[in-house]
Amino acid sequence: MDAKYILGIPEIDAQHEELHELVNSLREVITRKDQRHLVHQALKRLHQLLVTHFAYEEAFMKMIGYADLPQHKKTHKGVLNIFENYFDHPPEPGDYEILGKMITDKVLGHVMEHDVKMTEVAKAHMKTNSAPRGRKQKT
Numbered sequence: 001m002d003a004k005y006i007l008g009i010p011e012i013d014a015q016h017e018e019l020h021e022l023v024n025s026l027r028e029v030i031t032r033k034d035q036r037h038l039v040h041q042a043l044k045r046l047h048q049l050l051v052t053h054f055a056y057e058e059a060f061m062k063m064i065g066y067a068d069l070p071q072h073k074k075t076h077k078g079v080l081n082i083f084e085n086y087f088d089h090p091p092e093p094g095d096y097e098i099l100g101k102m103i104t105d106k107v108l109g110h111v112m113e114h115d116v117k118m119t120e121v122a123k124a125h126m127k128t129n130s131a132p133r134g135r136k137q138k139t
């Protein structure tokens with residue numbers, strides 16, 4: 001995964017790494033005509049991982065008191081909606097490339113725009129909470 005995507009929150013970084021690998025394998029099966037039969041399975045796996053990842057992130061944001069949590073949740077929902085639309089109305093194989101690009105852009109865009117913003121708040125939170133507070137200095 002590109003260094004610019006690394007947020008510095010180990011659990012979330014590990015999940016993003018796994019997501020990137022799945023997005024890459026999805027791209028691969030979409031572009032190779034002989035592997036088109038694997039698209040549905042690849043989308044199912046990516047969808048499952050995203051559901052788990054988003055739940056983790058949302059619990060994390062709640063824990064740190066992230067003010068933009070409702071907005072971030074909407075973004076997550078928007079990404080999941082693409083998958084749900086696909087599962088409800090699977091496109092013709094000829095439209096897989098459009099679908100693949102949309103998913104790739106949304107999943108990677110989610111990391112760049114929204115998670116990076118959340119990270120700044122998380123880092124400030126961790127800094128504040130790791131510093132001793134309310135204790136009197138020894139004299």
Ligand SMILES: [Fe+2]
Pocket residue numbers: 016053057110111115
């Ligand atoms: Fe994320």
Ligand SMILES: [Fe+2]
Pocket residue numbers: 057072076110114115
């Ligand atoms: Fe997120």
